[in-house]
Amino acid sequence: MNSRARKNGHASDTPPLLVRLDALGKSYNEAGEEKCVLEAVDCSFAAGQFICLLGKSGSGKSTLLNLISGIDRPSGGRVFIREQGCEVELTALNEHQRTLFRRRNIGIVFQFFNLIPTLTVLENVALPVELASRDRKGHRRAEDLLERVGLGDRLDSFPDRLSGGEQQRVAIARALIHDPVLLLADEPTGNLDEGTGDAVLKLLLELSRNAGKTLIMATHDEDIAGLADAVYFLERGYLVSHHVQAPSAKRESGVGRALGRDAKTATAQ
Ligand SMILES: Nc1ncnc2c1ncn2[C@@H]1O[C@H](COP(=O)(O)OP(=O)(O)O)[C@@H](O)[C@H]1O
C-alpha cells in the first residue's frame, strides 16, 4: 500500500496476525503533569478471532480501541494492521490516510450507538459506503444487512423511533456495510438492559464469526470474556495478563446460556 507496507509470511496452518501493537502508549498532560493512561502495550491479535479487552472502568480499554482504529494518536509506539497481505503502519499515516484506511478495513460499534439522528435507518447504514464510493450501491447492501439484523421493516424510521437494542442493531449493520476485516466494539451492550444486551451480543458474534471477521471487544463483563478466543486484561493502563482459550473452554452453547442468564431474555429486543 505504501513504502512502509511489507509482506507478511505465515505458516499455512496458523491464522495470520491481523493487528500488531508495538510499545503502544498514551499519556495526557493535565495541569502540567504527565498522566499515563496506557503503558507500552505489546501484543498481537490473530485474524478471524474474537478478542476481549477486559478491565474495569478507567482501565484504558476505550483508549486502546481508539488507538487501534486510528481515531486517536498514541504518545508512543506503533500500530500495524494487515491489509491484503501487507502490514501497514497505521501510526505512520496522516489523519486523512487513517480515515481512508478505516473506511476500507475497520468497522466500529460504540456503546452509545452514534447514529446520525437526521438520517433514516437505511441512510445511516449506507453512509460509510456512499462516503467511500460516492454512489448509491450501498443502499442495496444496507437493506440486506438490515434484514439480517431483523430491521428490514424499519428502513425509513429515524433512530429516535427505535429502542436502544434496535439502534445498536443498526450500528452493527453500519459497522459491517463495507465488509471490513476488523470489527471494534466498545462496550456494545453497556447501555442496554441484560436481555437486550445478550441478544445484541449474540447477533454481533454470529455475524462476525459467519463472515470470518476479527472482533476486538472492550468489556468489563467477565461472562462475555468467557466466550472469546483470547482475553487481554487491562488494569490502570497496564496490560497485566492475557490468555488464549481452548475451544472446549469456551461456552459456546448459545450466548444466553453461556452468560448464565435466562435463555428467554436472549431473544428480547
Ligand atoms: N482526554 C483525556 N484527558 C485526560 N485523561 C483522559 C482522557 N481520556 C481518557 N482519559 C483517562 O484515561 C483513563 C482510561 O480511560 P478509558 O480508556 O476511557 O477507560 P475505559 O474505557 O477502560 O473505561 C481514565 O483514567 C480516563 O480518565
Ligand SMILES: [Mg+2]
Ligand atoms: Mg470505555
